[in-house]
Each structure stands twice: as structure tokens, then as C-alpha cells.
Amino acid sequence: MNTQSTNIRVVVTGLGVVAPNGVGLKAFSNAIQKGVSGIRFFKELQALNFSCQIGGMPEVSKELKNNYFTELELKNFNSTGILYAVIAGMDAWKDAGLNCKPTAVDFASGTVFGSGNLGVDKFRESILNIDAGRVRRLGSTSVQQTMSSGASAYLSGKLGLGNLVTSNSSACATGTEALILAYERIKAGKATRMLAGSTSDGGPYVWGGFDALRILPYNFNERPEKASQPMSASASGFVPGCGAGALVLETLESALERKAPIYAEIAGVALNSGGQQNGGSMTAPNPEAVQKCIKEALNDAQITGKEIDAINGHLTATTKDAEEVLNWSVALNRTGANFPYINSLKGMTGHCLSASGSIEAVATVLQMKEGFVFPNINCEKIHPEILKIVAADCVPRKLVKQPLRYAIKASFGFGDVNACIIFKQKNNDPR
């Protein structure tokens, strides 16, 4: 399948982000260029006997909340996933120069805003009430705060979106998948503009299952900012995170017509699954499918691997990082010093789960717009298996200032699902 069968070109015109190391585009851009970690220690996790007592969680003040929600909306509100999504989504909409106070429905604009699970704290609150025989005390918003389409539902109301309004879910591939689904909607001529993004709650009830899987680092509770080490020789597991990222996608025609800022163009996309075969499983990717997904995205963009300037990997800081780098190398057909730059945001934010793809896509597009490659932090010693594939210089440990023509981003999720997107620099930016 090639999505280039229509003449519609799709560009990114707005960005919004709520990340552990920066809330808002400016703070986030500054943090990723400086290599600032957003990983913190949580007393609550210690009290609950978690092995890993650290995580990445955005800090959202009461004042900031009040800019996006009415007092009434915040009454009995207890869904951080929706909070992050609304801030990131509305920020992206505003950044694109669009109206955040609609007076009429806009049938040309929609949203795909995904989540892994949503409103977990609200759900817990409800469950405790129900188990105590107090179901009638749940209040009126327990459904809207816990339904998996909650983020898109809140956003569509705030922005007056009248096209497709939905929420996708594909574990840690959710964010990148949301972008691709939104892109395909526009490409198919069915929408002019789509708000694409994803969100994830955080905290013990989201992170507990991963702690139980023993895949989180447990020796860094006293030095949280050092814990997440993608591609490092001493990587010892992923640090759980949360947050939201959002991108406004629209037709090039519409962007030019309304003189919108253009960050980048989407050049090609691919989605697939390894079917949990050939080494793939519920929790591990089938390498054949990963390589196929990357190759399909290249094919969709009608470019070859040698045109890629930077890779933003999934790279969670587990033993699978070297395998991922090998998959990139095979799919792009590049090795050694000929390999493009590769980085992982997770060193700074932890693994934001269903929000990771969209937060990392925001970082990738910012890199392209501003001409830099952010540093891989906590990677003083690169994993020896990775150094067998690529030269050390391709894994920048310091900020690299360089224009990027093509940047590629992939996310992989439980269930053996893969998503890959290629961004292309857009030069005729009217801003």
C-alpha cells in the first residue's frame, strides 16, 4: 500500500507538549537541547514497595490547569491523562494559529488522540466507591474521565471539532500510530486538518504492572536522573513516564492559504505487526516486521535509507536497544560511520508509554525545524553490541547543530505492533 496515491500533501503546523522535562513547547525545546532529565523520586512508590521508585511525570500547576479548564470541569476531576491531553492539544491548536474558543462546529477538522488506559486514578476512586456499596456517589463525570476516548472527547468539545473524533490504542506505539491514522485521514481527502496526539496517565496504578515485570531499573532510587540510559552499556531497564504530545496536521493547501507556520511535511508512513512470530511475542518485536515497517515507510516516502539524516528511535533502555539499532541498520542499509544520527528521548523523559510516540514526534519535528539533534544523556559508554553496528559519533552525547532534511521516527508496542513515520524539512515557511 502506498499512501502517495493522492496529490494531497500533509504538513505539521502546530505542536504542543506536556513532558516530564518540560511543559509547553519553549520549556521542552530548551530541555531537550540541554539534556535536562525529568525523572524524579516518588515517595508514594517507595511507600507501596515498588522496586523502581522513580518516574517521569510532568509538573502541572493549579494556575496552568485553570487556563484550560473551568472551575466546574475541575470539580471531582482526577484524570491526569485527560489533563495532559487537553493542555498539549489546545497548545498545538493555538500554536497552529487556530481558534481555541470556537462558536460553531468545524466539520473539516477532527482528532485522533490515543491512550493506553485513561483516567486510572478516577477509575480507582470509582472502584473504591462501588466496592463500598456507594455507586450512587460516583458523580456525573466518572464515565467521561475513564472512557478510553476521553482525551479526544474533551478536546473535540473545547475545539469544536466536527470531523473524525476518536482515540486509538496500540500500547507504546499509540502516539506514532495516532499521527499516521490522522495523516491517512487527510491524505484520503476526508479531513482538512487533524489534531493528532496521545496521552498517558502515570503513577503507581499505571506503572505497577511494569514494576512486576521486573523491567524497570531498581538501583537508581537515590539518583533518578541517571536511571534512564538508552543505548548505554549499563542500561538496566526503562523508567516509566507519562505526559502527552500533540501535532496539528493539515493539507499543505490549507496551511499555505491561511499562512500557517509549517514545521515539517510528512513524507511517508507505515504501520504493521510482527504477528508475535519469528521471535516476536506479546512483549518483544519480531525483527522482520520492524525492518519491514521501516522499509515500507521509506518506500512510501519514495526515498532510500541513505537520505535519512536522523533517527529518533523507540530505544527504551532495555537489552532490546542493540536489537533495535540492528533493525535500523538492516532496514536503512547503513552501518558504521555511514549510519545517520540516532537518539532516544527516553534518557530524559523515561518511557512515556502511550504518550511516548507523540512526545517524541514533537521532539523530532522541533529538531527538524530548528536544525539540531538533541543529545543522548546517560550514555557515556555506548553498548558494545551497538558499537559493532554503528560508529560512536552517530550516537551524539552532546547537542549537534545541523539542518535535517529527512528524519525518521518509529515506535514499537506490546502486542508486537510497529509504527514508523518520516518527516521532511519544509523550506517555504512563511513564518
Add this chain to the structure above:
Amino acid sequence: MTQDKIYQTLETIISTYLPEDVSNKTITLQSNLTSELNINSSHLVDIVLDIEDAFDIAFSNDDMQSIQTVGDVIQLIESKTT
């Protein structure tokens, strides 16, 4: 409890749920909660919970069905607090 006292407490509760373009000055005993004060019908559930907390009473499902106006609510509260 006097009707005045009940009204004061109730007015504070109801004001929380009024749409931004409806002033609490428009609240009268005859005001219909949903059709005149434009309160989202799902918020009637929250108003009832707030009333239950404020007056330490409980509303049955039938009680909730009977509520139309501010006056209806006051009557119900009176019947449960005396």
C-alpha cells in the same frame, strides 16, 4: 431549618453548576433547573450529591425524578430535615 437558610445554601450549590452566561441572580424559586437555568442535566446528579452532603440527607431515585424547579428541591430538603 428556615426556608431562607435552605435557599442560601442551595443557591451556593446551584451557582457552581450554572453555565458561564447565566448569572446566579437569575435563580428564583420558580426557576426550572435545566430548561431555564440551563444546567446540564447530568449535573443534576452532582447537585443532588452536594445537597446530600450539605444537609446530611439522602435522595431516593424517585425524589430525583420529581425535581424540576428550585422550589421542588427546597420542598424535598424541608421534608427530609424536619
